[in-house]
Amino acid sequence: MTIKHHISDDFLLEYAAGTLSEGWSLGVASHLALCPECRERLAAMEGAAGALLDKIDATSPGGSEEDAWARMKGRLGEIRVEEVLRDAPAPSAALATAGPQGVLPEPLRSYVGGDIHEVKWRALGRGAYQILIDTGDRTTQTRLLRIPAGKPVPEHTHQGRELTLVLSGSFRDEVDRFGRGDVEEADGSLLHQPKADEDQDCICLAVTEAPLKFSSWIVRLVQPILKI
Protein backbone atom coordinates (compact mmCIF):
# COMPACT_ATOMS: atom_id res chain seq x y z
CA MET A 1 0.00 0.00 0.00
CA THR A 2 1.35 3.39 -0.93
CA ILE A 3 0.47 6.63 0.76
CA LYS A 4 -1.48 8.86 -1.62
CA HIS A 5 -2.50 11.77 0.59
CA HIS A 6 0.32 13.75 2.14
CA ILE A 7 0.79 16.63 4.55
CA SER A 8 0.28 20.00 2.83
CA ASP A 9 3.19 22.41 2.33
CA ASP A 10 1.38 24.73 4.70
CA PHE A 11 1.45 22.34 7.69
CA LEU A 12 4.86 20.91 6.82
CA LEU A 13 6.48 24.35 6.62
CA GLU A 14 5.09 25.37 10.02
CA TYR A 15 6.41 22.08 11.40
CA ALA A 16 9.84 22.67 9.79
CA ALA A 17 9.92 26.20 11.18
CA GLY A 18 8.91 25.02 14.66
CA THR A 19 5.85 27.26 14.80
CA LEU A 20 3.24 24.51 14.61
CA SER A 21 1.66 23.80 17.99
CA GLU A 22 2.04 20.46 19.76
CA GLY A 23 -1.28 18.88 18.74
CA TRP A 24 -0.83 19.51 15.01
CA SER A 25 2.85 18.58 15.28
CA LEU A 26 1.87 15.20 16.73
CA GLY A 27 -0.25 14.55 13.63
CA VAL A 28 2.50 15.70 11.26
CA ALA A 29 5.26 13.74 13.05
CA SER A 30 3.15 10.55 13.07
CA HIS A 31 2.58 10.86 9.31
CA LEU A 32 6.31 11.50 8.81
CA ALA A 33 7.10 8.25 10.65
CA LEU A 34 5.11 6.38 7.98
CA CYS A 35 6.05 8.45 4.92
CA PRO A 36 9.63 8.58 3.55
CA GLU A 37 8.45 10.94 0.79
CA CYS A 38 7.33 13.61 3.25
CA ARG A 39 10.57 13.22 5.22
CA GLU A 40 12.38 14.10 1.99
CA ARG A 41 10.12 17.13 1.62
CA LEU A 42 10.86 18.14 5.21
CA ALA A 43 14.60 17.79 4.57
CA ALA A 44 14.26 20.05 1.50
CA MET A 45 12.48 22.66 3.61
CA GLU A 46 15.17 22.52 6.28
CA GLY A 47 17.72 22.80 3.47
CA ALA A 48 15.96 25.96 2.29
CA ALA A 49 16.06 27.30 5.86
CA GLY A 50 19.81 26.58 5.99
CA ALA A 51 20.37 28.42 2.71
CA LEU A 52 18.46 31.42 4.08
CA LEU A 53 20.42 31.26 7.34
CA ASP A 54 23.66 31.61 5.34
CA LYS A 55 22.34 34.85 3.89
CA ILE A 56 20.73 36.32 7.00
CA ASP A 57 21.82 39.86 7.92
CA ALA A 58 24.45 38.97 10.53
CA THR A 59 25.90 42.38 11.27
CA SER A 60 25.88 42.31 15.02
CA PRO A 61 25.03 45.62 16.72
CA GLY A 62 27.90 46.32 19.09
CA GLY A 63 28.57 42.75 20.18
CA SER A 64 32.10 41.48 19.96
CA GLU A 65 32.77 38.32 18.00
CA GLU A 66 36.09 37.93 19.82
CA ASP A 67 34.36 37.96 23.23
CA ALA A 68 31.74 35.50 22.00
CA TRP A 69 34.37 33.08 20.74
CA ALA A 70 36.53 33.48 23.87
CA ARG A 71 33.52 32.58 25.98
CA MET A 72 32.63 29.59 23.82
CA LYS A 73 36.22 28.34 23.76
CA GLY A 74 36.42 28.60 27.53
CA ARG A 75 33.34 26.41 27.87
CA LEU A 76 34.27 23.66 25.42
CA GLY A 77 36.04 21.52 28.01
CA GLU A 78 32.95 21.45 30.21
CA ILE A 79 30.43 20.55 27.52
CA ARG A 80 29.43 16.93 27.65
CA VAL A 81 30.09 15.47 24.23
CA GLU A 82 27.50 13.08 22.84
CA GLU A 83 29.47 10.18 21.43
CA VAL A 84 26.38 8.17 20.55
CA LEU A 85 26.12 7.60 16.88
CA ARG A 86 23.19 8.62 14.78
CA ASP A 87 19.92 6.74 15.18
CA ALA A 88 20.23 3.31 13.68
CA PRO A 89 17.88 2.85 10.74
CA ALA A 90 14.79 0.75 11.28
CA PRO A 91 15.48 -2.99 10.75
CA SER A 92 13.80 -3.23 7.37
CA ALA A 93 12.22 -1.05 4.77
CA ALA A 94 8.73 -2.12 5.77
CA LEU A 95 5.78 -1.25 3.58
CA ALA A 96 3.28 1.21 4.91
CA THR A 97 1.00 -1.46 6.27
CA ALA A 98 0.20 -2.22 9.85
CA GLY A 99 2.56 -5.16 10.29
CA PRO A 100 3.42 -7.34 13.24
CA GLN A 101 5.58 -4.50 14.56
CA GLY A 102 2.50 -2.56 15.54
CA VAL A 103 0.01 0.03 14.42
CA LEU A 104 0.88 3.27 16.19
CA PRO A 105 4.25 4.81 15.29
CA GLU A 106 6.29 7.04 17.58
CA PRO A 107 5.76 9.72 18.75
CA LEU A 108 2.06 8.83 18.82
CA ARG A 109 2.46 5.53 20.70
CA SER A 110 4.12 7.21 23.68
CA TYR A 111 1.40 9.87 23.80
CA VAL A 112 -1.31 7.20 23.80
CA GLY A 113 0.55 5.06 26.33
CA GLY A 114 0.85 1.92 24.19
CA ASP A 115 -0.29 0.39 20.93
CA ILE A 116 -3.99 0.11 20.05
CA HIS A 117 -4.43 -3.28 21.77
CA GLU A 118 -2.68 -2.21 24.96
CA VAL A 119 -4.76 0.80 25.88
CA LYS A 120 -8.29 1.25 27.08
CA TRP A 121 -10.72 2.46 24.47
CA ARG A 122 -13.74 4.33 25.68
CA ALA A 123 -16.96 3.12 24.12
CA LEU A 124 -19.07 5.79 22.51
CA GLY A 125 -21.94 3.49 21.54
CA ARG A 126 -22.96 2.44 18.02
CA GLY A 127 -19.70 0.54 17.81
CA ALA A 128 -17.49 3.62 17.96
CA TYR A 129 -14.64 4.09 20.43
CA GLN A 130 -12.22 6.85 21.25
CA ILE A 131 -9.10 7.64 23.22
CA LEU A 132 -8.49 11.24 24.21
CA ILE A 133 -4.82 12.16 23.95
CA ASP A 134 -3.45 14.54 26.49
CA THR A 135 -1.05 17.17 25.14
CA GLY A 136 0.10 20.44 26.65
CA ASP A 137 -1.53 22.22 23.71
CA ARG A 138 -4.69 24.10 24.64
CA THR A 139 -5.32 25.20 21.06
CA THR A 140 -6.10 21.73 19.74
CA GLN A 141 -8.08 18.62 20.60
CA THR A 142 -6.33 15.36 19.82
CA ARG A 143 -7.93 11.93 19.84
CA LEU A 144 -7.80 8.44 18.40
CA LEU A 145 -11.11 7.33 16.98
CA ARG A 146 -12.29 3.89 15.94
CA ILE A 147 -15.14 4.03 13.45
CA PRO A 148 -17.10 0.82 12.91
CA ALA A 149 -16.74 -0.83 9.49
CA GLY A 150 -19.23 0.50 6.95
CA LYS A 151 -20.47 3.26 9.21
CA PRO A 152 -21.43 6.51 7.47
CA VAL A 153 -20.98 9.88 9.09
CA PRO A 154 -23.51 12.72 8.66
CA GLU A 155 -22.75 15.37 6.07
CA HIS A 156 -21.26 18.48 7.59
CA THR A 157 -18.82 21.36 7.19
CA HIS A 158 -15.89 22.37 9.39
CA GLN A 159 -15.49 25.52 11.40
CA GLY A 160 -11.74 25.26 11.77
CA ARG A 161 -8.82 23.22 10.53
CA GLU A 162 -8.89 19.47 10.97
CA LEU A 163 -6.19 16.89 10.31
CA THR A 164 -7.09 13.20 10.11
CA LEU A 165 -4.40 10.50 9.83
CA VAL A 166 -5.52 6.95 9.04
CA LEU A 167 -3.68 4.34 11.12
CA SER A 168 -5.67 1.19 10.38
CA GLY A 169 -8.45 0.32 7.94
CA SER A 170 -9.69 3.00 5.59
CA PHE A 171 -12.47 5.47 4.90
CA ARG A 172 -13.94 7.09 1.83
CA ASP A 173 -15.49 10.47 1.20
CA GLU A 174 -16.23 12.77 -1.76
CA VAL A 175 -12.51 13.52 -2.06
CA ASP A 176 -11.10 9.99 -2.26
CA ARG A 177 -10.31 6.82 -0.33
CA PHE A 178 -7.93 7.17 2.62
CA GLY A 179 -5.84 4.24 3.92
CA ARG A 180 -3.02 3.73 6.39
CA GLY A 181 -0.68 6.70 6.46
CA ASP A 182 -2.99 8.91 4.40
CA VAL A 183 -3.79 12.36 5.73
CA GLU A 184 -6.90 14.39 5.07
CA GLU A 185 -6.78 18.07 5.91
CA ALA A 186 -10.04 19.93 6.04
CA ASP A 187 -11.17 23.46 6.71
CA GLY A 188 -14.43 25.39 6.59
CA SER A 189 -14.68 25.00 2.85
CA LEU A 190 -14.91 21.23 2.77
CA LEU A 191 -18.30 19.57 2.85
CA HIS A 192 -17.81 15.84 2.98
CA GLN A 193 -19.43 12.63 4.11
CA PRO A 194 -16.78 10.17 5.28
CA LYS A 195 -17.66 6.49 5.65
CA ALA A 196 -15.46 3.71 7.01
CA ASP A 197 -14.87 0.93 4.47
CA GLU A 198 -16.79 -2.32 4.90
CA ASP A 199 -13.92 -4.73 5.49
CA GLN A 200 -12.72 -3.47 8.88
CA ASP A 201 -12.98 -0.75 11.51
CA CYS A 202 -11.11 2.43 10.72
CA ILE A 203 -8.72 3.84 13.31
CA CYS A 204 -7.70 7.48 12.87
CA LEU A 205 -5.82 10.16 14.69
CA ALA A 206 -7.93 13.30 14.59
CA VAL A 207 -6.56 16.72 15.45
CA THR A 208 -9.05 19.57 15.55
CA GLU A 209 -9.01 23.18 16.59
CA ALA A 210 -10.10 23.92 20.13
CA PRO A 211 -12.41 25.13 21.54
CA LEU A 212 -14.58 22.49 20.03
CA LYS A 213 -17.42 23.81 17.99
CA PHE A 214 -19.00 20.38 17.60
CA SER A 215 -18.53 20.73 13.90
CA SER A 216 -15.92 18.18 12.95
CA TRP A 217 -17.15 14.93 11.48
CA ILE A 218 -15.41 13.04 14.26
CA VAL A 219 -17.42 14.92 16.85
CA ARG A 220 -20.62 14.76 14.80
CA LEU A 221 -20.30 11.03 14.98
CA VAL A 222 -20.20 10.97 18.76
CA GLN A 223 -22.48 13.93 19.40
CA PRO A 224 -25.77 12.02 19.37
CA ILE A 225 -24.30 9.41 21.66
CA LEU A 226 -22.89 11.83 24.21
CA LYS A 227 -26.00 13.99 23.87
CA ILE A 228 -23.87 17.12 23.57
Add this chain to the structure above:
Amino acid sequence: MAQALEPDAARRLLVTVAQTRNVDAFETLFRFYAPRVRSFMALKVRDRQVAEELMQETMASVWSKATQFDPERGHVSAWVFTIARNVRIDFYRRRRPQFDASDPVFVADSAPPADEEFEHRQDAKLLREAMATLPQEQIEVLQKAFFEDISHSTIAEELGLPIGTVKSRIRLAFAKLRSALEGRR
Protein backbone atom coordinates in the same frame (compact mmCIF):
# COMPACT_ATOMS: atom_id res chain seq x y z
CA MET B 1 32.55 38.07 10.61
CA ALA B 2 33.21 35.27 8.18
CA GLN B 3 31.47 36.20 4.95
CA ALA B 4 31.39 32.85 3.26
CA LEU B 5 31.80 29.19 4.00
CA GLU B 6 31.33 26.74 1.15
CA PRO B 7 28.99 23.80 1.88
CA ASP B 8 31.74 21.23 1.23
CA ALA B 9 34.17 23.10 3.49
CA ALA B 10 31.55 23.32 6.27
CA ARG B 11 30.89 19.57 5.97
CA ARG B 12 34.60 18.70 6.22
CA LEU B 13 35.03 20.96 9.26
CA LEU B 14 32.09 19.46 11.11
CA VAL B 15 33.26 15.90 10.37
CA THR B 16 36.69 16.87 11.71
CA VAL B 17 35.07 18.21 14.89
CA ALA B 18 33.10 14.97 15.28
CA GLN B 19 36.11 12.73 14.76
CA THR B 20 38.95 14.57 16.50
CA ARG B 21 37.36 17.37 18.56
CA ASN B 22 39.55 19.82 16.69
CA VAL B 23 39.07 23.29 18.23
CA ASP B 24 40.45 25.16 15.19
CA ALA B 25 37.90 23.49 12.92
CA PHE B 26 35.15 24.40 15.36
CA GLU B 27 36.37 27.99 15.55
CA THR B 28 35.97 28.37 11.78
CA LEU B 29 32.42 27.03 12.03
CA PHE B 30 31.72 29.27 15.03
CA ARG B 31 32.95 32.42 13.31
CA PHE B 32 30.64 31.74 10.37
CA TYR B 33 27.53 30.49 12.18
CA ALA B 34 27.55 32.36 15.52
CA PRO B 35 26.65 35.79 14.05
CA ARG B 36 23.95 34.19 11.91
CA VAL B 37 22.43 32.22 14.76
CA ARG B 38 22.54 35.35 16.96
CA SER B 39 20.62 37.28 14.29
CA PHE B 40 18.13 34.41 13.97
CA MET B 41 17.51 34.48 17.72
CA ALA B 42 17.34 38.29 17.87
CA LEU B 43 14.54 38.34 15.27
CA LYS B 44 12.32 36.64 17.80
CA VAL B 45 13.57 37.44 21.31
CA ARG B 46 14.55 41.09 20.64
CA ASP B 47 16.68 41.18 23.84
CA ARG B 48 20.36 41.14 22.77
CA GLN B 49 21.55 39.42 25.93
CA VAL B 50 19.03 36.60 25.57
CA ALA B 51 19.85 36.23 21.87
CA GLU B 52 23.53 35.92 22.82
CA GLU B 53 22.74 33.20 25.38
CA LEU B 54 20.60 31.23 22.93
CA MET B 55 23.36 31.51 20.32
CA GLN B 56 25.91 30.18 22.81
CA GLU B 57 23.58 27.31 23.67
CA THR B 58 23.06 26.49 19.99
CA MET B 59 26.78 26.49 19.21
CA ALA B 60 27.50 24.41 22.32
CA SER B 61 25.05 21.83 20.89
CA VAL B 62 26.81 21.95 17.52
CA TRP B 63 29.99 20.99 19.39
CA SER B 64 28.39 18.31 21.55
CA LYS B 65 26.16 16.75 18.87
CA ALA B 66 28.67 16.88 16.01
CA THR B 67 28.74 13.06 15.82
CA GLN B 68 25.01 13.07 15.06
CA PHE B 69 25.43 15.10 11.87
CA ASP B 70 25.08 12.82 8.87
CA PRO B 71 27.54 14.11 6.22
CA GLU B 72 25.78 12.01 3.57
CA ARG B 73 22.56 13.90 3.98
CA GLY B 74 21.81 17.56 3.93
CA HIS B 75 24.00 20.53 4.53
CA VAL B 76 25.60 21.81 7.73
CA SER B 77 23.58 25.05 7.55
CA ALA B 78 20.31 23.09 7.49
CA TRP B 79 21.49 21.06 10.49
CA VAL B 80 22.53 24.20 12.42
CA PHE B 81 19.13 25.69 11.62
CA THR B 82 17.33 22.67 13.14
CA ILE B 83 19.45 22.94 16.31
CA ALA B 84 18.79 26.69 16.64
CA ARG B 85 15.08 26.07 16.01
CA ASN B 86 14.97 23.45 18.76
CA VAL B 87 16.83 25.70 21.21
CA ARG B 88 14.26 28.42 20.52
CA ILE B 89 11.36 25.98 21.00
CA ASP B 90 12.82 24.83 24.35
CA PHE B 91 13.34 28.43 25.45
CA TYR B 92 9.63 29.06 25.00
CA ARG B 93 8.81 25.74 26.71
CA ARG B 94 6.93 24.44 23.73
CA ARG B 95 6.89 20.86 22.56
CA ARG B 96 7.49 19.59 19.05
CA PRO B 97 6.88 15.82 18.79
CA GLN B 98 9.30 14.08 16.43
CA PHE B 99 9.44 10.72 14.66
CA ASP B 100 11.93 8.12 15.87
CA ALA B 101 13.92 6.34 13.15
CA SER B 102 14.72 3.44 15.51
CA ASP B 103 11.04 2.70 16.22
CA PRO B 104 10.03 -0.72 14.76
CA VAL B 105 6.84 0.79 13.33
CA PHE B 106 8.83 3.49 11.52
CA VAL B 107 8.71 3.05 7.72
CA ALA B 108 12.29 3.39 6.46
CA ASP B 109 13.34 4.69 3.06
CA SER B 110 13.52 2.09 0.34
CA ALA B 111 17.01 0.69 -0.27
CA PRO B 112 19.37 3.58 -0.99
CA PRO B 113 21.18 3.66 -4.33
CA ALA B 114 24.94 3.19 -4.20
CA ASP B 115 25.65 6.81 -5.02
CA GLU B 116 23.21 8.25 -2.51
CA GLU B 117 25.92 10.25 -0.80
CA PHE B 118 26.81 11.93 -4.06
CA GLU B 119 23.13 12.61 -4.75
CA HIS B 120 22.59 14.29 -1.41
CA ARG B 121 25.61 16.52 -1.95
CA GLN B 122 24.17 17.42 -5.33
CA ASP B 123 20.86 18.16 -3.60
CA ALA B 124 22.42 20.82 -1.39
CA LYS B 125 23.93 22.47 -4.45
CA LEU B 126 20.75 22.24 -6.56
CA LEU B 127 18.66 23.58 -3.69
CA ARG B 128 20.92 26.62 -3.38
CA GLU B 129 20.83 27.30 -7.10
CA ALA B 130 17.05 26.97 -7.15
CA MET B 131 16.71 29.28 -4.12
CA ALA B 132 18.61 31.95 -6.02
CA THR B 133 15.95 31.90 -8.75
CA LEU B 134 12.94 32.37 -6.44
CA PRO B 135 11.18 35.74 -6.70
CA GLN B 136 11.78 38.08 -3.75
CA GLU B 137 8.11 37.92 -2.71
CA GLN B 138 8.45 34.15 -2.12
CA ILE B 139 11.81 34.50 -0.34
CA GLU B 140 10.25 37.10 1.94
CA VAL B 141 7.47 34.72 3.00
CA LEU B 142 9.96 31.88 3.63
CA GLN B 143 12.24 34.15 5.69
CA LYS B 144 9.34 35.23 7.86
CA ALA B 145 8.13 31.65 8.24
CA PHE B 146 11.54 30.26 9.26
CA PHE B 147 12.99 33.14 11.26
CA GLU B 148 10.25 35.14 12.92
CA ASP B 149 8.42 32.32 14.68
CA ILE B 150 4.99 33.40 13.46
CA SER B 151 2.11 31.51 11.90
CA HIS B 152 1.19 31.84 8.25
CA SER B 153 -1.90 33.83 9.17
CA THR B 154 0.29 36.32 11.08
CA ILE B 155 2.60 36.56 8.06
CA ALA B 156 -0.46 37.41 5.96
CA GLU B 157 -1.48 40.14 8.41
CA GLU B 158 2.01 41.64 8.56
CA LEU B 159 2.34 41.74 4.79
CA GLY B 160 -1.23 42.94 4.32
CA LEU B 161 -2.01 39.97 2.08
CA PRO B 162 -4.86 37.46 2.00
CA ILE B 163 -3.84 34.17 3.66
CA GLY B 164 -4.49 32.42 0.35
CA THR B 165 -1.76 34.52 -1.30
CA VAL B 166 0.74 33.59 1.41
CA LYS B 167 -0.11 29.91 1.03
CA SER B 168 0.17 30.04 -2.73
CA ARG B 169 3.62 31.71 -2.52
CA ILE B 170 4.71 28.89 -0.20
CA ARG B 171 3.36 26.27 -2.60
CA LEU B 172 5.00 27.89 -5.63
CA ALA B 173 8.35 28.20 -3.85
CA PHE B 174 8.50 24.57 -2.77
CA ALA B 175 7.13 23.30 -6.08
CA LYS B 176 10.07 24.99 -7.77
CA LEU B 177 12.61 23.69 -5.23
CA ARG B 178 11.26 20.16 -5.53
CA SER B 179 11.28 20.18 -9.31
CA ALA B 180 14.91 21.37 -9.20
CA LEU B 181 15.74 18.37 -6.98
CA GLU B 182 13.76 15.93 -9.10
CA GLY B 183 15.43 17.21 -12.25
CA ARG B 184 18.64 15.41 -11.33
CA ARG B 185 17.01 12.01 -10.88
